[in-house]
Amino acid sequence: xxxxxxxxxxxxxxxxxxxxxxxxxxxxxVVFCDIGTSVYYVPGILYERVGDVAPLFVWIGLxxxxxxxxxxxxxxxxxxxxxxVVSIASKAFLPSIxxxxxLLISVGYFLTSAISSVSGMHYLxxxxxFFEHHVISMAIATLLLLAIVNIIGIRExxxxxxxxxxxxxxxxxxxxxxxxxxxxQASLQAVSSTLTLAEGLxxxxxxxxxxxxWLAFSGLESISQLSPAxxxxxxxxxxxxxxxxxxAMLLTSPILTLLAVALLPATVKDANSERFISxxxxxxxxxxxxxxxxxxxxxxxxxxSNTAIIGSYHVFLALTENGFMPSALARRNTFFGTPQIAxxxxxxxxxxxxxxxxxxxxxxxxxxxxxxxxAFLLSSAGLDVIRWRDGKRGLVFWLGIFxxxxxxxxxxxxxxxxxxxxxxxxIIVFCGLILAVGTRRKWxxxxxxxxxxxxxxxxxxxxxxxxxxxxxxxxxxxxxxxxESIAQLYPSSTLIALRYGNPGLISEAIAxxxxxxxxxxxxxxxxxxxxxxxxxxxxxxxxxxxxxxYNASQAAESxxxxxxxxxTISHNAVEGILxxxxxxxxxxxxxxxxxxxxxxxxxxxxxxxxxxxxLPPGIRLLIYG
Numbered sequence: 001x002x003x004x005x006x007x008x009x010x011x012x013x014x015x016x017x018x019x020x021x022x023x024x025x026x027x028x029x030v031v032f033c034d035i036g037t038s039v040y041y042v043p044g045i046l047y048e049r050v051g052d053v054a055p056l057f058v059w060i061g062l063x064x065x066x067x068x069x070x071x072x073x074x075x076x077x078x079x080x081x082x083x084x085v086v087s088i089a090s091k092a093f094l095p096s097i098x099x100x101x102x103l104l105i106s107v108g109y110f111l112t113s114a115i116s117s118v119s120g121m122h123y124l125x126x127x128x129x130f131f132e133h134h135v136i137s138m139a140i141a142t143l144l145l146l147a148i149v150n151i152i153g154i155r156e157x158x159x160x161x162x163x164x165x166x167x168x169x170x171x172x173x174x175x176x177x178x179x180x181x182x183x184x185q186a187s188l189q190a191v192s193s194t195l196t197l198a199e200g201l202x203x204x205x206x207x208x209x210x211x212x213x214w215l216a217f218s219g220l221e222s223i224s225q226l227s228p229a230x231x232x233x234x235x236x237x238x239x240x241x242x243x244x245x246x247x248a249m250l251l252t253s254p255i256l257t258l259l260a261v262a263l264l265p266a267t268v269k270d271a272n273s274e275r276f277i278s279x280x281x282x283x284x285x286x287x288x289x290x291x292x293x294x295x296x297x298x299x300x301x302x303x304x305s306n307t308a309i310i311g312s313y314h315v316f317l318a319l320t321e322n323g324f325m326p327s328a329l330a331r332r333n334t335f336f337g338t339p340q341i342a343x344x345x346x347x348x349x350x351x352x353x354x355x356x357x358x359x360x361x362x363x364x365x366x367x368x369x370x371x372x373x374x375a376f377l378l379s380s381a382g383l384d385v386i387r388w389r390d391g392k393r394g395l396v397f398w399l400g401i402f403x404x405x406x407x408x409x410x411x412x413x414x415x416x417x418x419x420x421x422x423x424x425x426x427i428i429v430f431c432g433l434i435l436a437v438g439t440r441r442k443w444x445x446x447x448x449x450x451x452x453x454x455x456x457x458x459x460x461x462x463x464x465x466x467x468x469x470x471x472x473x474x475x476x477x478x479x480x481x482x483x484e485s486i487a488q489l490y491p492s493s494t495l496i497a498l499r500y501g502n503p504g505l506i507s508e509a510i511a512x513x514x515x516x517x518x519x520x521x522x523x524x525x526x527x528x529x530x531x532x533x534x535x536x537x538x539x540x541x542x543x544x545x546x547x548x549x550y551n552a553s554q555a556a557e558s559x560x561x562x563x564x565x566x567x568t569i570s571h572n573a574v575e576g577i578l579x580x581x582x583x584x585x586x587x588x589x590x591x592x593x594x595x596x597x598x599x600x601x602x603x604x605x606x607x608x609x610x611x612x613x614x615l616p617p618g619i620r621l622l623i624y625g
Contacts, residue, residue, distance in 0.1 A: 022158060022229045027241030029162035030226060030307075032248055034112070035219030036168060037304040040297045041119040042216045043257040044273035045365045050209040053197040055190075055258035061213035062254060064410075065220070067403040068376060069242050071383050072220055076227040076238035078386065084224035085379045086318055092382035096436075099324045101378040102315045103432040105221055107371025107425050109315065112218070112308035113350035114357075115364045117142045120301035122274035123294050126282075136359045140351050146306045147347035150313075153336045164303055168296040172252045175277065175293065178285045179259055186284075190262030211373070211413035215365060216253050218372050219304070221379070225311060256280070274361055312346035313339055323528070324436040349428070356424075366414070366421025371429075373411035380404040477541070477549050480568040483522065484583040490564060492520040495586040497577045497607075498548050499525075505592040505624040506555045506563075512588070512622075513561065521563045522584050523552045526576030528569075541567050574610030581619055589615075590622045 022030070046054035079087040085105050090098025117139040125132025180187050223242065230237040260276040261269070264283060272279050277297060282290035317339060319325040333340040357363040381404050387397050415422050437443075478486075494513045496505060506523075513521055525545040549565035556563035566584075570576030581589050589611065611621050 021231070022226055022237065022241075023231055024237050024240035024244060026158040026162060027223065027226055027230060027237060028244035028248070029165040030158055031219065031223045031241065031245050032165040032169070033161045033300060034222045034304050034307055035217060035245065035249065036165060036252070037116055037119075037297075037301050038216050038218055039172070039253045039256050040123065040277055040301060041115060041274060041361060041365075042213075042253075043260045043276040044269075045215065045361055046209065046212055046257070047261050047269055047276075048273055048362060049212050050205050051197075052261055053194065053201065053205070054209065054261045055194050055254065056198050056201075057209035057213035058216050058254045058257045060210060061216055062250065064214065064403065064406045065217040065249070066246055067399060068217075068380060068407065069220060069246055071380055071400055071403060072223050073235070073238045073242050075224045075379060075383060076230065077233075077235040078383075079224065080227050080234055082225050082228045083318060084221050085375045085382075086315065088224075088382040088386070089378045090322075092385040095322060095324075097378065099319055099322070099436045100429070100433065101375055101382075102319050102324075103429045103436070104371045104374035104378065106312055106315050106432065107428055108218070108221070108368065108375055109308040109312035109346070109371075110350045110353060110428070111364055111368035111371060113143060113305045113312070113347070114139075114353045115361065115368055116301040116304040116308065117350075118354060118359045118361065118364065119274060120298040120305070123278055123298040123301070126275055126278045126294050127291060136354060139354055139359065142302060143305065143309075143347050143351055143354075146302075146309055147343055149306070150309055150343045151333060151336060151338050151340050153338045161303070164296075164300055168300045169248055169252065171289075171292045171296045172256060172277075175281050175285060175289065176252070176255050176259070178289065179263070179280070183263075183284055186263055187259065190258055193262055194258060207409075207413045208417055211410040211417070212365070212369065214373060214376070214407075214410050215369055216257070217249065218368065221372075221375060222307070222311065224379070225314070259284075308350075309343065309346045313342035316342040316345065319436065323440050326435075326439055327528075353424075363421050363424075366418035367425040369414045370411075370418065370422055370425035373407060373414055374429075377404065377407045377411050380407050477546065477565040477567050480524075480566055480580055480583060483564060483566040483580075486564075487584050490520045490562070492518055492522050492564075492584070493587045494518070494521055495577075495581050495584060495589050496521060496523045496552070497526070497573075497589060497591045498523055498552060499573075499592075499607075501548055501551050502592040502624070503555055505590060506552055507559070508624050509590050510556060510559050510561045512590070519562055521556055521561055522566055522580075522586065523549055523556075523563050524566045524568070524577060524580050525549050526568055526570050526573045526580075528571065528573055528576075572610070573607050574614060577607075577611065578614060578616065582616065587618065588620045588622050590624060592624045 042058070043054065046057060050057065075084070075088050079091075081087070083090075085101035086098045088098075089101040118135060120142070121131045121135040121138045124138075125135065131138050223238065223245070227234055227238065230241075256277060260280045264276065264279055268279055268283070269276070278290050278293045281293045316325060317330050320327055320330045320342075329342050329345065330339050331341050332338060353364070353367065357367075380400065384397070384400050384404055387400060492513060493516055494509050496509045498505075506521075509521055513519075525541075525548055527541055527545055545567060549567065553563045553565055566580060568576050568580060570579070577589060577591075591607065591611070608623070615621055
């Protein structure tokens with residue numbers, strides 16, 4: 001029996017270096033194209049909530065922004081493969097908490113798409129009244145267009161982000177410079193009046209303003225998604241990029257908020273809360289400057305919508321890969337090769353949010369804060385836990401704890417005061433959790449495969465897929481059909497069901513089989529897929545499955561035992577294992593169990609529970625670990 005081949009080598013260092021093209025300046029550009037858009041809508045949102053004292057909270061929020069930004073730099077180099085809150089929360093807590101973080105940041109992405117497209121239409125409506133009269137329909141049309149663009153596979157490059165970010169930043173600087181130079185007395189009066197108003201703040205207003213001000217720095221999470229493309233060393237690239245982001249935000253967001261809220265007349269602010277910056281440019285600059293703000297601002301907002309769609313469907317793909325979402329979500333377009341279903345879901349949900357909310361910025365902002373601050377909290381707390389495990393208890397650790405407390409307070413206030421927005425956001429996350437747990441526990445797939453025509457079609461699809469494997473000469477593993485055909489020539493009483501590498505389990509199985517006088521082991525890897533399994537283009541086993549079987553063969557060979565690696569496919573690992581056990585005629589199934597807590601087993605223990613319930617007579621279940 002020949003052993004399975006070594007798993008394909010990963011990318012060479014040179015190719016990895018070529019992929020890492022993001023310099024600190026490009027990192028800044030990509031992040032600023034997301035975080036820099038908040039200046040176009042946050043001043044109006046804050047003004048409607050706390051009135052003329054709104055600028056004060058943006059300045060206060062800068063403190064939390066800088067502290068949290070430092071933590072995201074560390075997340076970048078600790079998680080060089082990317083993943084943001086999903087990766088850091090999974091590592092610090094449990095995969096299920098990582099999934100919760102993914103759902104929360106997905107809400108953030110949904111609302112980024114919604115609020116950016118709606119805000120972009122409001123700004124275009126400044127010079128083109130048609131857009132102002134059809135904000136909702138035009139925002140929805142824009143998102144549908146972006147979905148088509150993403151399905152085709154067109155991506156904006158980091159250099160396009162650079163051009164857009166520099167253009168928007170330059171226009172913002174011109175707006176600030178024009179007002180400060182041409183209206184110095186009014187600028188000083190803006191500072192003075194804001195400080196005077198701050199003296200009479202009550203606790204309720206302070207908490208509401210403090211929690212809402214975090215929206216001014218939304219988009220911070222995006223830097224943690226860029227680490228796989230950052231130039232090495234990641235720590236230095238991320239640190240410099242974050243410094244550029246902080247500098248750009250310091251010179252634009254709080255100053256523009258101060259000038260807009262303090263200088264615009266109340267009648268203008270009440271009638272145009274969605275577009276303070278263009279009104280500011282038109283009132284204290286010129287028509288040309290106002291047009292420049294509209295063009296640069298709306299372009300940046302629409303670019304942020306596209307970035308949010310991309311970020312959202314990448315979260316879906318990560319959750320699908322970890323078994324928290326149906327594999328059909330990752331199905332790719334046969335012509336363009338893009339995950340069309342994930343893209344459409346990432347577009348349809350923001351469209352529904354816009355339609356159901358009527359494009360009301362306050363409702364959108366409340367839902368945005370719910371997802372954003374929840375994801376910030378898991379990222380910040382997750383890094384605190386990892387630092388604690390690493391034994392880092394100095395000043396940096398306690399500053400991190402302080403940051404987590406700030407975010408927790410802001411999120412708690414948001415949950416309490418947002419009302420309907422919290423309910424809507426909570427419903428999205430709750431539905432996502434039900435889908436994630438149900439997918440992980442195989443509730444939905446089991447129901448699906450009980451449908452008559454699906455139950456009849458499934459064996460045919462399994463047979464077709466295994467036939468593809470049998471014609472692949474490079475993969476020295478057997479399909480279950482092939483293994484069944486040689487079972488009488490290589491009899492064994494033991495089947496090892498593998499998911500990850502487990503040398504202890506293999507050694508225990510070898511000892512058992514040798515004790516019974518046997519010379520052969522069967523090792524099975526069941527690849528779980530839902531839907532109707534495969535298309536011609538994606539039948540191949542995942543590399544991790546091939547590697548697990550190869551390592552098992554090597555381990556058995558070193559102990560003088562013949563191990564036959566077997567691969568099959570199923571909607572449920574339990575079904576695949578039982579089918580293999582009966583086909584191969586073994587008397588025992590051996591599996592490994594991780595030493596995890598009860599929450600982990602609730603989400604991940606469906607294999608053990610399923611085998612216990614469905615084990616046929618004459619076959620024993622042996623658990624290692």
